[in-house]
Amino acid sequence: MLDYDFMRTAFAAGAIVAIVAGTVGVFLVLRNLSFAGHALSHVGFAGATGAALVGMSPLWGLVAFSLLGAAAMGLLGEKLRGRDVAVGIILSLALGCGVLFLHLYTAYASQATALLFGNVLGVGGATLRVLLALAIVSLAALAAIARPLIFATLEPELAEAKGVRLRLVSALFLAIVAIAVAEAAQVVGVLLVFALMVGPPAAALGLTTRLGHAVALSALLGLVETWAGIALAYVTDWPTSFWIVLLSCLVYFASLAARRIIALGSEGAAFP
Amino acid sequence: MDALATQRARSGPRGEVAAPALALDGLALARDGRTVLGSVNAVIAPGEFIGVFGPNGAGKTTLIHAILGLLRPAAGSLRVFGAVPRRGNRDAGYLPQQRSPVGDLRLCGRDFVASAFRGERWGLPLLGRAGRREVDWAIATVEAEALAARPLCELSGGERQRLLLAQALLGKPRLLLLDEPLVSLDPHFQHAVVALVGRIQRELGITVLFTAHDLNLLLGTMDRVLYLGRGQAALGSVEEVMTSEVLSRLYGMPIEVLRLKGRILVVSAQGEVEAEAHRHDA
Numbered sequence: 001m002l003d004y005d006f007m008r009t010a011f012a013a014g015a016i017v018a019i020v021a022g023t024v025g026v027f028l029v030l031r032n033l034s035f036a037g038h039a040l041s042h043v044g045f046a047g048a049t050g051a052a053l054v055g056m057s058p059l060w061g062l063v064a065f066s067l068l069g070a071a072a073m074g075l076l077g078e079k080l081r082g083r084d085v086a087v088g089i090i091l092s093l094a095l096g097c098g099v100l101f102l103h104l105y106t107a108y109a110s111q112a113t114a115l116l117f118g119n120v121l122g123v124g125g126a127t128l129r130v131l132l133a134l135a136i137v138s139l140a141a142l143a144a145i146a147r148p149l150i151f152a153t154l155e156p157e158l159a160e161a162k163g164v165r166l167r168l169v170s171a172l173f174l175a176i177v178a179i180a181v182a183e184a185a186q187v188v189g190v191l192l193v194f195a196l197m198v199g200p201p202a203a204a205l206g207l208t209t210r211l212g213h214a215v216a217l218s219a220l221l222g223l224v225e226t227w228a229g230i231a232l233a234y235v236t237d238w239p240t241s242f243w244i245v246l247l248s249c250l251v252y253f254a255s256l257a258a259r260r261i262i263a264l265g266s267e268g269a270a271f272p
Numbered sequence: 273m274d275a276l277a278t279q280r281a282r283s284g285p286r287g288e289v290a291a292p293a294l295a296l297d298g299l300a301l302a303r304d305g306r307t308v309l310g311s312v313n314a315v316i317a318p319g320e321f322i323g324v325f326g327p328n329g330a331g332k333t334t335l336i337h338a339i340l341g342l343l344r345p346a347a348g349s350l351r352v353f354g355a356v357p358r359r360g361n362r363d364a365g366y367l368p369q370q371r372s373p374v375g376d377l378r379l380c381g382r383d384f385v386a387s388a389f390r391g392e393r394w395g396l397p398l399l400g401r402a403g404r405r406e407v408d409w410a411i412a413t414v415e416a417e418a419l420a421a422r423p424l425c426e427l428s429g430g431e432r433q434r435l436l437l438a439q440a441l442l443g444k445p446r447l448l449l450l451d452e453p454l455v456s457l458d459p460h461f462q463h464a465v466v467a468l469v470g471r472i473q474r475e476l477g478i479t480v481l482f483t484a485h486d487l488n489l490l491l492g493t494m495d496r497v498l499y500l501g502r503g504q505a506a507l508g509s510v511e512e513v514m515t516s517e518v519l520s521r522l523y524g525m526p527i528e529v530l531r532l533k534g535r536i537l538v539v540s541a542q543g544e545v546e547a548e549a550h551r552h553d554a
Contacts, residue, residue, distance in 0.1 A: 032373070143396055151391025154384060157368035158439060161340040163360025163392040209380035209423045211387075211397075259378070263426075 001234050006121055010240075013123040013131055014226035017187045018196060020135045022222030024142060024180040025201035026215050027173065031153050034198045035084060036073060036174070041181045041190040042091040042098075043069035048115050048190075049101035058115060059130060062185060066178035069094075074171030118189035118241045120230060131183055138179040145172050150211065187226060188241045195241075196222055199248030203255035207262075221251055291354030293318045293447050293479035294339065296505075298348030301334050308334045310503040311348060316481075316496075318353075318446065321473050322507075323490040324483040326500035327523065327545070332483040333369055335500070336449045339481075340364055353446065360392055365445035367436050369452040369483075374424055381427065381435050382420035385411055388439040410438040413472060430461030434468070441472070447479045448472075454484050462486075466493050487514070488535045510536070 001007050028037050047065020048058035102112050114122060123131070142149075148169050152159040160166055177197075184193040204218035229244035236243075294316040301309040308331035316322055324332050337343040338350055341357040350356075353363055374384065386399055386407045399407065411420050414434045419427060427435070433453055440448060450469065454462045466482075470493040473480045484490060487497070487510075497513040499506045501522030506513045513519075514536055519527040523540065530537040538545040 030377070144394055147391055147393055147395050147397040150387045150397050154374050154379075154387045155368070155391075155439065156373075157370050158366055158388060159391055161342060161359060161364075161366045161368075162388075206378060209378050209383070209421070211379060211383045214379075 001231065006123075007230075007234065009123055009125065009128055010120045010230050011227060013128050014120055014187055014230055015223055016128075016131050016135045017183045018200075018222035018226040019219045020138055020180050021184040021193070021196035022200045022204075022219035023139065023215055024176055025197040025222075026205065026211075026218050027142075027149060027153065028177055028197060029201045029205060031173070033174075033177070034194070035087065037177055037181055037197050038194060039087050039091040040066045040069045040073075040174075040178050041185055041193040043094040044178075044182055044185060045098040045115055045190040046094040046101065048185075049098040049105065049111075052111060053101045053105040058111070059127060059182065059186065062115075062190075063134070063179060063182040065094075066182050067175055070174035070178035071171070074167070074174050114189070115185070116189045116191050117239065118185065118187050118192065120187045120226075120240050121233070123186060127186070131186060134179050134183055138176050138183075141172065141176050145169055145176075149173055188244055192241050192245050195245040195248040196226070199252050200225065203252045206255045206259045225251060290318060291351065292316060293320065293353060294481075295351040295354075296348070297350075299338075299345055299350050300347035301331060301338050301343060302346040303334050303343065307346065307503055309500070309505065312505040314498065314505060314507045316479060316498075316507075318479055319473075319477050320496060321470065321480045321494045322482065322496055322498050323487060323494035324481055324498045324500065325485070325487055330500040330522075331503070332500060333451055336366070336451050336481065336483070339447075339449060340366060362443050363446045365440035365443065365448045367433075367440045367448075367450045367453055369455070375432070376425050378423040378425055380421055380423055381416065381431075382407065382411065384424055385416075385420075385435055385438045385442070389442050406442060406444075407438075410441040411435075413441055414438045414468060428461070429457050430464060433457065433461070433465055437465075437468070437472075444476075445478065448481070450480065450482045452483050452485075454486070454489060462489055466490060469493075487538075491534070491536070514538075 002011075028034060044062040044066035047061040049061070050065070051061020052058045113119070148159065148164045151162070152164050152166050152169050156166060180197060181193050184196045188195050200221035201214070201218040203221055204214045208214050208217055225244055225247040229240050229247055232238070232243040233240035292315045294314070296312050296314040299309060299312045300307060324335070326332055334343065338345060339352055339357055341359040341361060352361065386403070387397065389399060389403050389407055391397075411417055414437045416431070416434045416438055419431050419435060424432065437453070440450070448469075453465055453469070457465065466489050469480060469482060472478070482490060482494065491510065496508060497510055499513050499519070499522055502524050504522055506518045506522060514529050516527055516529050519529060519538060523545070525540055527545065528539045530539055
């Protein structure tokens with residue numbers, strides 16, 4: 001399986017994306033922004049198809065539009081809290097625009113499937129280098145804001161009093177999410193970014209009580225799910241995205257079961 | 273006395289005499305265009321335990337926000353240890369009234385407390401040896417060692433309150449601002465929190481502003497009362513402030529103060545004023 005160049009590239013791309021999505025996703029879940037991440041991927045879809053329409057790389061269109069969406073969300077800030085309906089309507093508009101752009105750009109229809117559901121086996125060497133560069137940028141940015149981000153997430157009122165600029169930290173984080181979403185969409189597509197950005201982090205946060213461990217575990221779970229998904233797709237010839245989503249789902253529900261067992265165990269330990 | 277203390281406050285931290293912990297000089301505070309406090313004078317000395325009371329909307333939280341530098345005075349002046357309030361003041365520890373949104377997390381108590389250690393700095397959340405020692409100290413001070421390894425979602429309200437208090441103590445502040453730390457706690461947890469704060473205040477010699485609805489819980493622990501109402505304030509001993517005359521002025525209606533078996537009940541023609549406030553919280 002590793003004799004093929006495209007398979008080696010797929011495993012490399014999957015690893016990069018899984019680590020970025022798993023790491024950024026922990027903070028996305030902690031901040032209750034899962035839905036915002038989902039919305040950004042849809043806005044990105046309009047960007048990707050729009051870019052294809054004007055003859056540009058869909059990946060850059062995806063990155064640009066996700067970043068624009070993130071900036072808009074950052075500007076609206078707290079006003080978005082509890083506005084799931086408004087966000088949902090905007091994201092369906094974005095998806096609709098994407099369909100229109102695809103209709104106008106009839107050159108190749110497989111583009112739509114690749115954008116919506118991912119095509120990691122189609123990642124080329126040039127795209128791989130872009131994915132790596134974006135991963136380095138987003139992880140470096142996350143490392144730079146991690147401390148105030150965690151403080152502002154867990155204790156917004158206290159953080160503000162201590163001098164954290166909540167709006168700035170929130171806007172920077174959304175920009176990082178936008179890049180991570182664009183990356184994740186390369187592997188599982190815009191409709192399934194939840195599988196990498198929410199599944200592994202949610203499972204990890206349920207399994208450990210240490211924040212640092214949760215970040216490491218989330219990236220590891222994402223990596224294992226992605227690699228196993230690619231391998232299973234190779235063996236079965238079913239879509240990679242299906243396997244990754246299935247594994248993400250199984251791991252998440254397994255984590256819920258494990259969490260219950262851990263809870264029972266610790267209760268036993270508390271009353272020896 | 274007030275004039276002298278204000279004078280001291282103006283002399284700044286390098287003055288001969290230590291500046292008061294808080295000096296309010298004709299202080300007026302407004303929020304969303306509405307005047308909450310109008311021309312309040314008060315001086316609070318370092319090491320005092322002040323209970324802050326008053327009906328909902330009287331400006332308890334607004335005053336704390338002004339002390340933290342989150343809100344500028346509309347008029348008059350406010351000095352914190354002789355200096356103009358500013359955000360990020362290391363001298364001020366803070367326990368917010370708004371409960372943090374972490375109740376359902378499996379994050380352990382220690383990581384939660386540690387997130388507030390110099391959390392305003394950029395970069396990775398590495399504590400370093402000094403940071404770990406400080407977090408350990410804060411957790412030990414609030415007697416929360418047993419809670420450090422437990423997930424937040426399994427803690428009771430009172431236990432979580434102790435972790436919040438530990439966060440407020442990080443940086444070893446000289447002034448502790450506790451906004452409604454007793455709200456939604458069971459009575460025996462309320463007494464435990466008051467006793468804990470009282471002990472910390474005595475041992476560390478810090479100034480405490482403690483807002484609450486039920487004055488009786490703080491009797492014997494607090495040094496003085498700051499009672500807010502209708503934009504005005506009264507600062508003094510329990511005997512000085514808790515009188516029919518003072519409270520009628522602050523509530524803007526006839527108020528009776530009853531003393532019953534060591535408890536103080538504030539009553540208006542409509543019923544017990546404090547009971548009203550409690551029902552509001554429940």
